[in-house]
Amino acid sequence: MTAGSGTRRQPTLDTVAAEAGVSRATVSRVINGSPRVSPEARELVEGAVERLGYVPNRAARSLVMRRTDSIALVLREPSELVLADPYLAAIIVATSRALIGTGVQLVLVNAQNDREHARLADYVRSGHVDGVLLASMHAGDPLPEILITAGVPTVVGGRPDRPVPGLTYVDSDNVGGGQLATERLVAAGRRRVATIAGPLDMTAAADRLTGYHRALAQAGQAPGPAAYGRFTRESGEQAMHQLLERDPNLDALFAANDMMASGALRALRAAGRRIPDDVSVVGYDDIELARHTEPALTTIRQPIVDQARTMTELLLTQIGGQPVGNPVILPTELVERDSA
Amino acid sequence: MTAGSGTRRQPTLDTVAAEAGVSRATVSRVINGSPRVSPEARELVEGAVERLGYVPNRAARSLVMRRTDSIALVLREPSELVLADPYLAAIIVATSRALIGTGVQLVLVNAQNDREHARLADYVRSGHVDGVLLASMHAGDPLPEILITAGVPTVVGGRPDRPVPGLTYVDSDNVGGGQLATERLVAAGRRRVATIAGPLDMTAAADRLTGYHRALAQAGQAPGPAAYGRFTRESGEQAMHQLLERDPNLDALFAANDMMASGALRALRAAGRRIPDDVSVVGYDDIELARHTEPALTTIRQPIVDQARTMTELLLTQIGGQPVGNPVILPTELVERDSA
DNA sequence: CCACCCCATGAGAGCGCTCTCACAGGCAGA
DNA sequence: TCTGCCTGTGAGAGCGCTCTCATGGGGTGG
Numbered sequence: 001m002t003a004g005s006g007t008r009r010q011p012t013l014d015t016v017a018a019e020a021g022v023s024r025a026t027v028s029r030v031i032n033g034s035p036r037v038s039p040e041a042r043e044l045v046e047g048a049v050e051r052l053g054y055v056p057n058r059a060a061r062s063l064v065m066r067r068t069d070s071i072a073l074v075l076r077e078p079s080e081l082v083l084a085d086p087y088l089a090a091i092i093v094a095t096s097r098a099l100i101g102t103g104v105q106l107v108l109v110n111a112q113n114d115r116e117h118a119r120l121a122d123y124v125r126s127g128h129v130d131g132v133l134l135a136s137m138h139a140g141d142p143l144p145e146i147l148i149t150a151g152v153p154t155v156v157g158g159r160p161d162r163p164v165p166g167l168t169y170v171d172s173d174n175v176g177g178g179q180l181a182t183e184r185l186v187a188a189g190r191r192r193v194a195t196i197a198g199p200l201d202m203t204a205a206a207d208r209l210t211g212y213h214r215a216l217a218q219a220g221q222a223p224g225p226a227a228y229g230r231f232t233r234e235s236g237e238q239a240m241h242q243l244l245e246r247d248p249n250l251d252a253l254f255a256a257n258d259m260m261a262s263g264a265l266r267a268l269r270a271a272g273r274r275i276p277d278d279v280s281v282v283g284y285d286d287i288e289l290a291r292h293t294e295p296a297l298t299t300i301r302q303p304i305v306d307q308a309r310t311m312t313e314l315l316l317t318q319i320g321g322q323p324v325g326n327p328v329i330l331p332t333e334l335v336e337r338d339s340a
Numbered sequence: 341m342t343a344g345s346g347t348r349r350q351p352t353l354d355t356v357a358a359e360a361g362v363s364r365a366t367v368s369r370v371i372n373g374s375p376r377v378s379p380e381a382r383e384l385v386e387g388a389v390e391r392l393g394y395v396p397n398r399a400a401r402s403l404v405m406r407r408t409d410s411i412a413l414v415l416r417e418p419s420e421l422v423l424a425d426p427y428l429a430a431i432i433v434a435t436s437r438a439l440i441g442t443g444v445q446l447v448l449v450n451a452q453n454d455r456e457h458a459r460l461a462d463y464v465r466s467g468h469v470d471g472v473l474l475a476s477m478h479a480g481d482p483l484p485e486i487l488i489t490a491g492v493p494t495v496v497g498g499r500p501d502r503p504v505p506g507l508t509y510v511d512s513d514n515v516g517g518g519q520l521a522t523e524r525l526v527a528a529g530r531r532r533v534a535t536i537a538g539p540l541d542m543t544a545a546a547d548r549l550t551g552y553h554r555a556l557a558q559a560g561q562a563p564g565p566a567a568y569g570r571f572t573r574e575s576g577e578q579a580m581h582q583l584l585e586r587d588p589n590l591d592a593l594f595a596a597n598d599m600m601a602s603g604a605l606r607a608l609r610a611a612g613r614r615i616p617d618d619v620s621v622v623g624y625d626d627i628e629l630a631r632h633t634e635p636a637l638t639t640i641r642q643p644i645v646d647q648a649r650t651m652t653e654l655l656l657t658q659i660g661g662q663p664v665g666n667p668v669i670l671p672t673e674l675v676e677r678d679s680a
Numbered sequence: 681c682c683a684c685c686c687c688a689t690g691a692g693a694g695c696g697c698t699c700t701c702a703c704a705g706g707c708a709g710a
Numbered sequence: 711t712c713t714g715c716c717t718g719t720g721a722g723a724g725c726g727c728t729c730t731c732a733t734g735g736g737g738t739g740g
Contacts, residue, residue, distance in 0.1 A: 010465065012696055023720045028698060038718060055466045059402035060696035064725045068399065070447070070468075075436075086628075089429035096415075096448045105468070107410065108436045108446045125350065125395045128410075128445070233632075262632055288426075292573075292602055294634045352726055363690045368728060378688060400726035404695045 011052040020048035031056060062127070070105035071315060072129040074120065074143070076136050086287045087304070091135050091157060094308030102316065104130075111143070121146050130319045133157065133311055139201035153318040155311045159203045159327070168318070170311045170328045174204045177300040177332035178211020181254045181282040184298065184334055186219045188280055190252035194224040196239040196264060198231050198256040205231075208256045208284060224250055229260045236260025240267035251279055252340070258283040258290045261297055265339070280340035295338035303330045351392040360388035371396060402467070410445035411655060412469040414460065414483070416476050426627045427597075427644070431475050431497060434648030442656065444470075451483070461486050470659045473497065473651055479541040493658040495651045499543045499667070508658070510650045510668045514544050517640040517672035518551020521594045521622040524638065524674055526559045528620055530592035534564040536579040536604060538571050538596040545571075548596045548624060564590055569600045576600025580607035591619055592680070598623040598630045598639055605633055605679070620680035635678035643670045 013031075017024045022041055029037045030045040037045075048054070062068045073095055075088060096106045107129055111120040124132060124147065131153035134143060139161040147154045148166045156169040185193045195212050198205030209226070216223050225247045229235035236255060240263065243250060253268075255261035261283030265275060273279045275295055283290055286301035310328050318324055353371075357364045362381055369377045370385040377385075388394070402408045413435055415428060436446045447469055451460040464472060464487065471493035474483060479501040487494045488506045496509040525533045535552050538545030549566070556563050565587045569575030576595060580603065583590060593608075595601035601623030605615060613619045615635055623630055626641035647670055654665050 010467075013698095014696080024697085025699080025720060025722095026718085029719090032698085036718060041718080055462050057403070057696050058466045058468045059399050059408065060725090061698080062399035062725095063397070063403055063696080063727085064698045066725080073448075086426070086429070089426070089433070092432060092448070093429070096450050100450055105463075106448045108413075108432070108448055110436050110440055122395045123445075126398045127350075128398045289629060289632055292629055292632060353728095354726080364727085365690060365692095365729080366688085369689090372728085376688060381688075397726050400695090401728080402695095403697085403726080404728045406695080 010057070011054045012057070016045065016048045016052055016054050019052060020044040066127065067319075068128060068130055069103055070107055070129050071099075071131045071133060071312070071319075072107045072109045072124065073133045073135060074109045074111050076111065076134065076138060076141060076143070086289070087285060087302075088136060090304045091308055094305045095133060095312060097305070098309040098312040102312075104312075104316065117143060117146065121150060124152050125150055131155070131315045133315060136202075137161075139203075153315055155315040155318070157307060157311055159207070161201070161203050166324055168314050168324050168327060170307050170314065170330065171204075172302045172307060172330045173332050174207030175211040175214065177284060177302070178208035178254065178256075179215040180211070180332065180334050181284065181300050182212045182215035183219070184282055184336075184340060185252040185254060185280055186215060186221065188252070188276075188340060190280055191221065192224050192247060192250040193221065193252040193254060194243045194247065194250045195226045196229050196236055196243070196253065196255045196260050197226055198229060198260070200228070205256055212254050224252075229256070229263075231257050231259060233259045233263040236263030237267045238263070240264035241271075244268075244271050253279060253281045255281065255283050258285045258287045258297055258299055261299070261339075262289060262293050265293055265297075276338065276340050282340045286335050290335075290337070293339070298337045298340040299335050300332050301335050302332055306330050350397070351394045352397070356385065356388045356392055356394050359392060360384040406467065407470055407659075408468060409443055410447055410469050411439075411471045411473060411652070411659075412447045412449045412464065413473045413475060414449045414451050416451065416474065416478060416481060416483070426629070427625055427642075428476060430644045431648055434645045435473060435652060437645070438649040438652040442652075444652075444656065457483060457486065461490060464492050465490055471495070471655045473655060476542075477501075479543075493655055495655040495658070497647060497651055499547070501541070501543050506664055508654050508665050508667055510647050510654065510670065511544075512642040512647060512670045513672050514547030515551040515554065517624060517642070518548035518594070518596075519555040520551070520672065520674050521548075521624065521640050522552045522555035523559070524622055524676075524680055525592040525594060525620055526555060526561065528592070528616075528680060530620055531561065532564050532587060532590040533561065533592040533594060534583045534587065534590040535566045536576055536583070536593065536595045536600050537566055537568050538600070539568065545596055552594050564592075569596070569603075571597050571599060573599045573603040576603025577607045578603070580604035581611075584608075584611050593619060593621045595621065595623050598625045598627045598637055601637055601639070601679075602629060602633050605637075616678065616680050622680045626675050630675075630677070633679070638677045638680040639675050640672050641675050642672055646670050
């Protein structure tokens with residue numbers, strides 16, 4: 001029990017084998033739960049493991065198994081942005097949570113620029129992780145091809161901007177969500193529904209805009225004015241000012257995320273509009289903030305936890321040697337609060 | 341260039357050695373930048389590495405080096421809470437950022453309950469990480485002792501509730517921050533300064549409360565009423581109702597974090613108080629939300645990015661064999677907005 | 681011209697594990 | 711009783727790397 005300086009060498013399989021009076025192979029079998037071990041031997045080994053406090057060395061195991069039992073979560077945003085974006089934070093946490101109990105560990109990797117692409121590819125090929133989860137890709141991102149070509153199991157969060165053979169993804173139904181949001185506005189009797197879209201190099205932004213158009217088309221309305229933001233609060237505020245200038249009579253807004261909606265709210269207030277009386281607003285994401293805006297934001301909730309779980313499941317089965325599965329699209333839901 | 345199925349075996353040191361016409365040892369020297377290599381040999385090897393696309397196998401290297409070049413960030417909160425807590429999200433991101441360029445990877449570990457303690461200890465002892473960053477410890481947490489005893493380099497975020505020999509920590513100046521916040525209120529001429537403290541089993545909460553008391557004592561004021569929350573918005577709202585009931589004439593509030601402050605704001609509004617005219621409010625943390633409350637929250641900013649950077653630096657030097665450094669306390673600052 | 685040293689290089693052991701293969705012993709069937 | 715099989719066990723190779731140690735060749739000093 002004298003732990004002392006942790007420098008003391010950890011016991012190895014051989015140590016355990018000697019202590020138990022069996023061979024290294026038998027100890028290995030016990031550790032790995034092989035059925036071909038007699039009860040007596042098993043008991044002997046388990047006692048020795050217990051007494052010695054033996055823990056298998058992962059590096060050694062990895063070396064021979066060619067498998068590390070860990071996966072990488074790669075973030076494709078400048079980290080300042082990650083800091084600000086609650087969606088990504090949620091993805092990180094939800095993923096780590098989805099991994100609990102699987103014995104698989106999560107390695108967090110920032111790779112925003114091209115030098116880091118190369119390093120990342122090397123990192124993965126060096127066998128430090130068994131697979132990669134790619135969060136928040138942008139259009140033209142070369143990483144999926146690099147990874148697929150290197151034979152690395154990969155699952156992307158969000159629909160890629162182009163089909164990549166052998167690449168699975170898990171997305172939420174952004175078209176449906178945009179439609180849901182817009183329908184809500186139309187159903188409330190609004191006739192001039194504007195939108196603040198996100199950067200169209202992100203498929204989520206493009207899809208939400210598609211949903212918006214689809215809903216209006218189905219309602220037989222012409223699309224209202226559209227402006228574009230960068231998913232930030234400030235860009236939302238600015239975009240709203242533009243929209244008001246272009247169409248002072250607009251009576252509803254669909255913003256492609258809550259941050260921009262929050263900025264729009266501020267611009268609307270500054271312009272003297274009452275919400276939702278003069279202008280109804282629906283956001284997207286249902287981040288924490290949406291509950292705290294004035295008025296509280298009606299918005300679209302994305303199943304982030306489900307998405308993270310689905311992504312890890314797909315990745316783990318792929319790592320397990322199963323064929324690459326089909327993309328999964330998860331449903332979104334409308335959260336009704338006070339802004340619409 | 342036929343990448344084909346990634347199943348093709350990666351080139352090894354031997355492959356490279358054969359290709360370059362030198363020995364494995366020489367290749368190893370080149371890879372590791374040893375000076376004892378002739379320029380010709382170096383060039384030969386570099387060419388071969390390039391042609392073969394060789395990447396060293398980390399497991400093999402770890403095995404012999406007894407070092408993995410990765411560290412664990414251990415979160416000690418139920419993951420639902422992590423999801424909600426922007427502070428922890430920021431720590432995660434800031435840490436991953438601090439690691440860029442060091443060649444060290446970040447492994448995210450959730451360990452909230454006791455079964456997971458054991459698993460975590462085993463995990464670390466199995467040599468999968470070189471050191472551990474411990475975020476948001478609670479009182480009585482056995483993990484530091486477990487890790488220190490196992491000889492694992494460890495750095496804690498936030499002051500532990502008890503001294504642990506051999507354990508470094510990095511904290512922000514919570515006492516000073518609490519004092520700063522309260523002084524702001526006093527300086528504004530407030531005479532009945534209430535507080536909503538956090539759970540006192542977290543030293544950050546206790547320290548902020550100490551700062552509050554210290555500021556009032558120095559100003560010659562008696563402490564106002566105090567209530568306790570769990571750092572959540574709801575608990576803040578509830579605590580504020582209590583406080584108003586106990587002392588309807590209070591004219592200022594220091595809330596130990598922004599979430600609780602935001603809840604308090606809502607309770608104050610519900611009670612018909614104008615902010616900051618009737619009641620001034622100062623929060624703590626300067627999370628994103630603080631900018632969006634109505635009115636925007638005056639608060640204390642913690643140097644999260646600095647903290648994460650300092651923690652990783654301390655850990656890396658410790659892993660590098662340097663003696664355990666002294667605790668570091670980082671300064672906080674007042675962010676003036678509209679609520680006080 | 682010889683002795684000495686230094687530097688680049690290669691051979692080989694060993695890190696801790698898994699897994700194949702051979703083998704011993706026990707049991708069933710003929 | 712003998713053959714055949716099946717089951718538990720051990721020996722040993724090998725995963726890809728680092729590092730020690732021995733070696734040979736070239737340069738310098740006497």
